[in-house]
Amino acid sequence: MTFRRLAAVAATFMTLLSAPLAGAADAPKEIKIATEGAYAPWNFTNAEGKLDGLEIELANDLCARMKIKCTIVAQNWDGLIPSLTVGKFDVIMASMFITPKRLETIDFTQPYAVDPSGFAVAKNSDLGKLGISKEKFKLEDEAASKAAIEKLKPLLKGKVVGVQSGTTNLDFLKKYFADTVEIREYKTTEQHDLDLAAGRVDALFAQQTALAATLAKPEFADYTIAGPGFVGGVFGLGTGAGLRKEDKALKDMFNKAIDAAIADGTIKRISEKWVHTDVTPVK
Amino acid sequence: MIDPGFFLEIIPKLLAGLPLTLELAGTSVLLGFGLALVLALAQQGERTYAVLPIRIFVAIFRGTPLLVQIFLIYYGLGQFRPALQSVGLWWLFREPYWCAIIALTLNTGAYGSEILRGAIRNVPRGLSEAALALGLNRFRTMRLVVLPLALRQALPAYSNEIILMVKGTSLASIITLTEVTGIAQELISQTYRAIEVFIAAGAIYLILNFLIVRGLTLLEARLTPYRQR
Amino acid sequence: MLLEAAGVTLLLSVLGFFLGAVFGGLAAAGRLYSSKVPRGLASVYGTVFRGVPDLLSIYLFYYGGSIALTSIARLFGSQGFVGLPTLATGILTIGFISGAYQSEVYRGAYLAIDKGQFDAAKALALTRLQTLRLVIVPQLLRHAIPGLGNVWQLVLKDSALISVIGLVELMRQAQIGAGSTREPFLFYCAAAALYFAIAGLTDLVFNRAEANASRGIAHR
Numbered sequence: 125m126t127f128r129r130l131a132a133v134a135a136t137f138m139t140l141l142s143a144p145l146a147g148a149a150d151a152p153k154e155i156k157i158a159t160e161g162a163y164a165p166w167n168f169t170n171a172e173g174k175l176d177g178l179e180i181e182l183a184n185d186l187c188a189r190m191k192i193k194c195t196i197v198a199q200n201w202d203g204l205i206p207s208l209t210v211g212k213f214d215v216i217m218a219s220m221f222i223t224p225k226r227l228e229t230i231d232f233t234q235p236y237a238v239d240p241s242g243f244a245v246a247k248n249s250d251l252g253k254l255g256i257s258k259e260k261f262k263l264e265d266e267a268a269s270k271a272a273i274e275k276l277k278p279l280l281k282g283k284v285v286g287v288q289s290g291t292t293n294l295d296f297l298k299k300y301f302a303d304t305v306e307i308r309e310y311k312t313t314e315q316h317d318l319d320l321a322a323g324r325v326d327a328l329f330a331q332q333t334a335l336a337a338t339l340a341k342p343e344f345a346d347y348t349i350a351g352p353g354f355v356g357g358v359f360g361l362g363t364g365a366g367l368r369k370e371d372k373a374l375k376d377m378f379n380k381a382i383d384a385a386i387a388d389g390t391i392k393r394i395s396e397k398w399v400h401t402d403v404t405p406v407k
Numbered sequence: 408m409i410d411p412g413f414f415l416e417i418i419p420k421l422l423a424g425l426p427l428t429l430e431l432a433g434t435s436v437l438l439g440f441g442l443a444l445v446l447a448l449a450q451q452g453e454r455t456y457a458v459l460p461i462r463i464f465v466a467i468f469r470g471t472p473l474l475v476q477i478f479l480i481y482y483g484l485g486q487f488r489p490a491l492q493s494v495g496l497w498w499l500f501r502e503p504y505w506c507a508i509i510a511l512t513l514n515t516g517a518y519g520s521e522i523l524r525g526a527i528r529n530v531p532r533g534l535s536e537a538a539l540a541l542g543l544n545r546f547r548t549m550r551l552v553v554l555p556l557a558l559r560q561a562l563p564a565y566s567n568e569i570i571l572m573v574k575g576t577s578l579a580s581i582i583t584l585t586e587v588t589g590i591a592q593e594l595i596s597q598t599y600r601a602i603e604v605f606i607a608a609g610a611i612y613l614i615l616n617f618l619i620v621r622g623l624t625l626l627e628a629r630l631t632p633y634r635q636r
Numbered sequence: 637m638l639l640e641a642a643g644v645t646l647l648l649s650v651l652g653f654f655l656g657a658v659f660g661g662l663a664a665a666g667r668l669y670s671s672k673v674p675r676g677l678a679s680v681y682g683t684v685f686r687g688v689p690d691l692l693s694i695y696l697f698y699y700g701g702s703i704a705l706t707s708i709a710r711l712f713g714s715q716g717f718v719g720l721p722t723l724a725t726g727i728l729t730i731g732f733i734s735g736a737y738q739s740e741v742y743r744g745a746y747l748a749i750d751k752g753q754f755d756a757a758k759a760l761a762l763t764r765l766q767t768l769r770l771v772i773v774p775q776l777l778r779h780a781i782p783g784l785g786n787v788w789q790l791v792l793k794d795s796a797l798i799s800v801i802g803l804v805e806l807m808r809q810a811q812i813g814a815g816s817t818r819e820p821f822l823f824y825c826a827a828a829a830l831y832f833a834i835a836g837l838t839d840l841v842f843n844r845a846e847a848n849a850s851r852g853i854a855h856r
Contacts, residue, residue: 161802162815169812173637173804198802202592203698206601210703229599290596308503308583309593314815315482321818322485324501343818469789470835471828472796474807479828482814483821570687577689581800588691601699609688609696616687 152374154193156213157183157365161198162312165337165398166219169198178398179217182236185390189381201312202290205230208366214374216366219331221292223360231369233378235362236391237403240353241293243276243285244320244335245327251279251350263357272352277304279351284308286316286325293329295358313338320347333399362405410603417594418607424587425611431504431576431586435511436569442512443519448549450524461520468517473575476514481506481582507579515572522568526561527553559630566623570616577612587611638823641809642830648723648805649795652730653788659731660738667743678739685736690794697729698801726798726805734791741783746772748779778849785842792835806830 159167159179167177175196187194199207204216208230222232240260245252261269281304287294289309297307308325310316317338319325328335332353339347355362365382367375385391386404395403446461468476484491484500491497499505530553538548580589591608595601659681666678685693749772757767799808810827814820 169816171816173809173812200800200802202596203601203801205599206595206699209599210699211706225597289593309585310583311581312815314811318482318485318814318818318820322482323488324485324503341818467828467832470832472793472807472831474793474796474799475810475824475828475831478811478814479821479824483824486819486821574689574691577691578797580691588689591692601695602703605692605696605699609684609692612689612692613684613687617683 158199158213186381221360222364232364238362259352283326424590428586439515442516446520447523526557645806655731656734659735663739664742745779
């Protein structure tokens with residue numbers, strides 16, 4: 125095998141890959157929506173092996189409003205955006221926050237939910253003694269959020285914090301807590317939940333609604349959400365449905381359907397059913 | 408879509424995971440070889456109480472996927488923290504690093520012991536009979552005559568096993584370790600360019616394995632000078 | 637539930653293995669060919685898929701496969717995206733990986749056939765096709781079966797890695813179970829036991845096949 129031949133093979137492969145991927149047709153009749161299927165109660169796989177959760181119910185509601193046929197598929201978190209861009213499906217509804225970084229690659233609808241992120245720890249730990257705080261800090265409000273973060277730092281010094289990789293939660297920890305805690309990255313939140321139960325991590329950092337669902341299980345009786353919640357900044361504009369940049373028509377359809385679902389209280393109703401709090405975005 | 412500048416940017420980042428990949432592969436291959444040797448030798452005796460448990464261990468580790476073994480050792484045993492703490496082993500199972508090493512070592516130990524067992528069996532009987540006739544005891548026959556020949560014979564098969572282990576370390580990314588594959592996945596979640604990242608990571612493994620095969624072929628040639636033409 | 641998923645695992649492995657037999661057969665033929673180009677291609681194929689971690693090959697196929705398909709479809713004037721269902725991607729990937737291993741087995745088996753057999757076939761005035769069908773392939777299979785048994789075991793275990801691309805086979809189902817019940821030990825043990833059972837049962841099949849193929853051969 126000469127190098128030249130190897131190069132020729134490689135070049136053929138590359139040409140194949142670099143063929144342009146142009147836009148899809150507008151106003152589709154049938155779409156595929158992907159979710160992670162491992163982020164209860166937003167989206168998860170239930171005991172029967174079926175996808176279930178807030179976003180599944182919402183997706184079905186939105187599709188009924190748009191009068192299109194939707195198939196919902198599961199896709200691991202890391203693969204969501206790359207698979208969307210190569211056309212494995214058309215929409216992502218996986219509790220994905222709208223951030224500038226993601227907007228470089230894909231487009232988003234308007235947010236359909238806004239939900240703060242926070243820590244979960246053992247009740248008897250330094251931070252745990254603080255208990256749940258209803259406070260919410262907008263990271264754009266630098267002075268207030270900085271003060272809140274500085275207050276948390278000594279309570280978390282040297283702790284191991286589990287977080288899902290590729291999430292804004294990880295970006296947050298890296299930006300504000302990199303010098304304070306040891307960050308351990310997991311493929312799914314189910315896996316960091318198992319490691320919190322096993323005691324390999326001292327704390328979790330995730331959306332507070334997802335943490336609340338985890339901590340409701342009996343083996344986490346000694347754990348609590350502690351400290352304030354954070355929104356904005358690295359967390360972006362809230363949770364939206366991701367789509368390819370060229371699918372403008374689909375985006376308009378979704379935005380209208382989300383408007384309608386906010387206006388008639390559907391999102392409030394669904395979110396109170398699944399996460400026991402109203403996550404409807406405030407315009 | 409393919410952009411050479413992007414490759415130049417990600418390759419150094421991926422290479423940062425190479426030391427951990429090498430460490431995982433190296434440690435588990437060495438420990439696994441020790442385990443394999445012990446298991447192979449223990450099966451030379453005829454005693455069922457020694458042989459049977461080893462056969463079961465080997466069958467289980469060869470008959471189930473490495474991924475299942477890693478999950479079982481990491482998440483499965485994590486469930487038994489109080490018990491592990493009471494026997495003082497929790498510090499070992501607490502760390503994903505050691506869980507990966509344990510899983511990889513047990514796995515390669517099981518496969519390796521079969522390779523070595525076969526190689527020992529294939530050493531012509533006449534040689535060990537000759538050694539016994541010269542008045543060597545069983546232990547010295549094994550150490551001076553049978554094992555050197557068997558290890559040399561086992562080398563090609565064992566080098567395949569080493570390659571499988573290097574490839575196996577990529578599974579450690581699933582239990583939070585950031586070796587080459589782990590970094591590849593991190594880069595994808597930052598850049599969303601899966602194909603380029605995986606091609607670059609694949610090339611790193613390919614070159615690494617190529618070097619290992621070359622090295623072992625040279626070693627084999629050195630150990631079998633009579634085969635040189 | 638796990639049993640159902642074990643069915644998917646079995647389907648994935650069997651189809652992947654047979655697809656691999658096709659790729660492996662082609663690659664082995666390529667390597668035995670006298671011309672340089674097929675020899676080179678076949679050896680690159682074998683080296684790449686045996687040298688790159690299977691996990692990476694799977695990811696690469698998953699993402700790369702649909703881009704390549706879409707581009708090919710474009711050439712034929714199709715609009716939109718072409719995606720492969722996860723099961724098909726899994727089978728294809730397993731086929732490619734196991735094909736690389738199988739090609740080595742077939743090549744070794746071919747080289748193990750006594751040269752005299754070819755001469756004898758020629759002396760009997762058999763055509764090339766007859767020689768291949770009546771003389772070479774039956775002997776090839778006999779030499780290949782033990783090696784193929786090993787590749788099958790590898791395929792079965794590799795199928796667990798397909799769980800990373802979201803196909804609900806045995807491993808993924810065990811993960812789902814472990815996540816929702818918080819009983820990881822139980823679920824992974826059950827999964828391990830099922831893999832072990834499949835491996836053991838299929839091993840018997842290969843042993844039977846081996847005994848069958850070597851009828852009339854003196855055992856040493």
